[in-house]
Amino acid sequence: xxxxxxxxxxxxxxYMQIGFSKKISxxxxxxxxxxxxxxxxxxxKVKIAKFGTFLLRKKKQRIGRNPKTxxxxxxxxxxxxxxxxxxxxxxxxxNNE
Numbered sequence: 001x002x003x004x005x006x007x008x009x010x011x012x013x014x015y016m017q018i019g020f021s022k023k024i025s026x027x028x029x030x031x032x033x034x035x036x037x038x039x040x041x042x043x044x045k046v047k048i049a050k051f052g053t054f055l056l057r058k059k060k061q062r063i064g065r066n067p068k069t070x071x072x073x074x075x076x077x078x079x080x081x082x083x084x085x086x087x088x089x090x091x092x093x094x095n096n097e
Contacts, residue, residue, distance in 0.1 A: 040081065052085040 007029065014025035036054065039046045046054040057080055064075040085093075 050086055050088040052083055052089055055082040055084065056080075057082055 007026075010029055011022060011025045014020060014028060015022050018025070020028065036046050036048075040054055040056050044056045048054075059078055059080055061077045062075050063072055065072050
């Protein structure tokens with residue numbers, strides 16, 4: 001079952017658990033996301049201890065095909081973000097099923 005976690009849900013969680021106002025909680029979340037994105041663009045890698053690593057990888061141009069129409073198209077070169085979970089994160093997930 002898939003559950004979508006929204007920014008509003010995270011802000012409410014910070015508000016309830018820490019007690020900051022919703023405006024401060026939202027600013028805190030925005031700042032954390034901005035730090036991750038800025039460092040990802042600059043350094044191509046962001047490691048968060050006991051959580052995981054975000055990597056920026058360049059995908060080359062390639063030929064793709066529309067499965068419905070079988071039409072061939074060129075997929076342009078682009079950057080993609082990868083996430084690799086840390087050992088601690090994986091252990092936590094596997095021990096709490």
